[in-house]
Amino acid sequence: MGMVHVDEVEVDMVLDDDVKDINSRLLLAKGQKIQSKHIRIFKIWGITEVCVAGNHGREKIAESDIDPETLERITEDTKNIFKHVDLSHPAIKELFRISVLYRSRHGILHTEKNIPLTNGEDVKEHSITDVKKMIAQNRIKLPEMPSTAFELNEVVADPFASVHRIAEVVNKSPSLAALLLRIVNSSFYGFPSKIDSISRAVTLIGTREITGLALGISIVNVFKDVPKDILDMSSFLRHSLACGILSRILAANKNLPQTEQLFVCGLLHDIGRLIIYQYFPDQAKTLMNLAATSDNLLYQLENSCLGGKHTLIGKYLLKTWKLPLELEDNVFYHHNPSGAHHPVKATIVHLADIMVNALGIGSSGERFVPPLDYKAWDNLGLSPGSFETTIRHATHQLAALETFFQG
Ligand SMILES: [Fe+2]
Ligand SMILES: [Fe+2]
Incomplete structure (x- = not known):
């Protein structure tokens, strides 16, 4: 086999x-x-x-294929990454098994970012900044919504938008149009023949799918100026893309319509972190420093350091930009989806984020696997037995997509 x-x-x-x-x-x-x-x-x-069947191709990876010493080292390392979740829970147990194999195969070791410690006074000074309050009182200027995204948002809201209208908006940004065409011609969609125009892509893939995809891409492009010493943007993008791809596949597994909506939610789920990193670099350094030198989850430290979590900051941005409420809701609840208005969709993004953190595909700054919302997991009704196939599909699609985003 x-x-x-x-x-x-x-x-x-x-x-x-x-x-x-x-x-x-x-x-x-x-x-x-x-x-x-x-x-x-x-x-x-x-x-x-x-x-x-037979002696063809690559064997599915098994523990016995890996050098025992490497396996032991990576198992110990992975246990540390999983320290905030219950390893006896069936979903976590299966994810842990896959994660050890994936990390062994890709040589992923848990590396901590080494940001020099600021002195105690700096920590104190920065940690009292109430970012949440500053944003709520409009004391910092959030980025403007890109004009293409603004127009796409209008198109998304219009059920009668024509193919011509969508193509017109997308084609206003040649780089967006080129990127979209590369995506629709990749294994992400797997069409047998080349699609050479946005109008044709819209006809084949659908109005909402293309506009959703274009909207997500144009929003991610706003955050190009995150300081490199705080965050490796390509690693963040990998984390976000993988989360989007996994969300889309999990939505398909649940037979949800409009899977592109979940792709966009996954792509943008940690957008609040980009605001923190780009607009509050000093506080972000303090925060990352605390996270690197303690066993606390980054998103829990955000509350004490910044007065609010990235989920809330992301929600403010999406609200300011008047993006669809469902997107705002899924982003806001991606760490506690039981509270969401559409718990199934929020749980899909939640699970996708947990999977991406567990596998170590890119990083949004978090060192550990975030806790699973057990109630939401029970209500989702997915089998842990489906994880391996889902992850295999996702990693193939990621390989196809990420070169386009980073090129
Ligand atoms: Fe998050
Ligand atoms: Fe995340």
Whole structure:
């Protein structure tokens, strides 16, 4: 049994696992012999690899494949990262297992950012800044919403917006249009032939999907000036993209319509952190310093250091920009989704964020796996057994997307 990339699949290979599309629809069942028409169908539906019987392809990674010393080191390291969650909970237990294997395979060791300690007075001085109050009283000027995003937001709200109108707005920003075309031509969508215009992309993928995607991308681009000594922006982007991709796949697993909405929520879930890093660099350094030298979760320290968490600061920004309420709600509740107005959607972003932190894909500054909202997890009704496939799909899509964002 082995995983074979779809370009290397040969006729008459036998499937050793069901092949399902992003919406969990069965394309070909385990035990079937693959024919050339099936390979075509896999490509059309964006399947990147399949599991076949016999001595083909790459084995699914197992503990026995890893050098015992490395495995022990990474297991200990991963236990530390998981210290704020209950390792006996079935979802966490499965995520821990996958995380150890993923980190071993990708050589991810838990590295702490080494920001020089500010002296005690600085810590005290910066930690009393009530960022939440400053934003609420308009004492700091939040970034302007990009004009493209503003227009896209209007289009999103208009159920009768035409294909022509959407293409017109997107094409006003040549870099956005180019990026969107690269995304729709990637394995994120897996179309068999090239899509060469925004109008065609809108027709094929849908009005809401394209506008949502374009809106998310243009918002992320606002935060280009985060000081490099506070945050590695490419690592933050990786964390956000992976969270968006996982949210979209989890939404598809739950058969939710409009999965692009969840992609955007995942992409923007930690946007409040970007405000902290870009607009309050001194306080951010103090905060990161405290987080690096204690065992506390970053988002809990935010409360004591800044008077509010990144979830609230993100909510203020999205409210100021008059973005859809659901987006604001999912961002605000991504650490405690039980309280959300749409708990299922908020729980999806919550779970995606936990997965990304557990795997160590990029970073938004947090060192630990954030606690799982157990009530929300129970209500979500997902099986931990689905995690491995979900994560495999997500990492493939991430590889396709991240080069576009960072290029
Ligand atoms: Fe967060
Ligand atoms: Fe996050």
